[in-house]
Amino acid sequence: MGNIKTKLKITNNLHVLRAEKKLTQQALADAIGVTRLTVNSMEKGNYNPSLELAFRLAIYFEKDIKDIFTVESKNEKSIK
Amino acid sequence: MKKVLSKFNKFLINGFLYLSPVGVFILIMVSLGLYEMIDKHWSGQILGYLFLFWFFCSVYFLLSLIVNKKLRESIFTRLAGIKERDEREEIVVGKAMKSSFLFTLGLLVCLLAFSTTRTDKNTTLTTDSNFRGSFTIGHLEFKGEPIRKYEKETHGDIHQFETYDIPLSKTSLILIIILAQLFSYHLFARRELRS
Numbered sequence: 001m002g003n004i005k006t007k008l009k010i011t012n013n014l015h016v017l018r019a020e021k022k023l024t025q026q027a028l029a030d031a032i033g034v035t036r037l038t039v040n041s042m043e044k045g046n047y048n049p050s051l052e053l054a055f056r057l058a059i060y061f062e063k064d065i066k067d068i069f070t071v072e073s074k075n076e077k078s079i080k
Numbered sequence: 081m082k083k084v085l086s087k088f089n090k091f092l093i094n095g096f097l098y099l100s101p102v103g104v105f106i107l108i109m110v111s112l113g114l115y116e117m118i119d120k121h122w123s124g125q126i127l128g129y130l131f132l133f134w135f136f137c138s139v140y141f142l143l144s145l146i147v148n149k150k151l152r153e154s155i156f157t158r159l160a161g162i163k164e165r166d167e168r169e170e171i172v173v174g175k176a177m178k179s180s181f182l183f184t185l186g187l188l189v190c191l192l193a194f195s196t197t198r199t200d201k202n203t204t205l206t207t208d209s210n211f212r213g214s215f216t217i218g219h220l221e222f223k224g225e226p227i228r229k230y231e232k233e234t235h236g237d238i239h240q241f242e243t244y245d246i247p248l249s250k251t252s253l254i255l256i257i258i259l260a261q262l263f264s265y266h267l268f269a270r271r272e273l274r275s
Binding site: 034052 | 165167168169273
C-alpha cells in the first residue's frame with residue numbers, strides 16, 4: 001500500500017459546472033446551504049470543502065465527485 | 081418543572097435587559113448626588129424597588145452567563161460579532177479564536193511580568209529646585225500597595241521616592257484586555273477570510 005505524505009492539491013471545475021447551469025454564485029450557495037463567499041473561495045481554490053459538502057455538490061450537479069474535484073500531488077499530476 | 085424554571089429564567093433575564101435603563105439612570109443619579117432629590121417622592125421609591133429587582137436580576141444574569149452555555153453563546157456570539165453560517169466560517173472562527181487566544185495570552189503574560197516589577201520614581205529636591213528623576217523597572221515584588229512614598233536624606237538633600245505598582249484589577253486594564261480580545265479576533269478572522 002502506497003504511503004502518500006506529500007501535500008495534495010485539490011482543484012475543482014465548479015465555475016464551469018455553474019456556468020453550464022447558468023447559475024450565480026449566490027444561487028449555488030443557496031442551493032447547497034453555504035454562503036456566497038464559500039462558493040467563491042472554493043472556485044478560487046482557496047477552500048477545500050468537507051466530504052459532506054463535496055457530496056452535496058455532486059448530488060446537486062448530478063455528477064460523480066471525481067468529475068468535480070481533481071487531486072494533484074507534487075510528484076504525480078492528476079490522480080483519479 | 082423544567083418549563084416553569086425556563087419561564088422563570090426568561091423572566092429574570094428579560095427583567096435585567098428591560099430594566100437596564102432604570103438601573104443605569106439610578107446609578108448616574110447616585111453618582112451625581114441627585115438621587116436624594118427624588119428619593120422621598122413616591123416615584124423615587126418605585127424606582128428604588130425597580131433598581132433592587134434589577135440588581136437581583138443582574139446578579140442572576142451574570143451567574144447564568146457562567147452556568148448556561150446556550151445563553152453565554154447567544155450573548156457573546158452577538159457581542160463579538162461571530163458568524164458561523166457554514167463550515168468554512170466555522171473553520172475561520174476556530175482559527176481566529178486560536179490566534180486571538182494566543183494573542184491575549186501573550187498580553188496577559190506581559191501584564192503579569194509588568195505587575196511583578198516595580199516602577200520607582202526618584203525625585204530629588206535640591207536647594208536650587210532642580211528636578212531630578214529616575215525610572216527603574218526590574219525589582220521583583222509580589223506584594224505591594226498601590227502607592228508608597230518615603231523620604232531619605234543624604235548630604236543635606238531630601239530624596240523623595242514614590243513607588244507605583246501596576247494594579248491588575250483596574251477597570252481600565254480589564255477593559256483593555258476585553259477590547260484587545262475582540263480586536264484581535266476580528267483582525268485574525270478577517271485575515272483568515274481573505275486567504
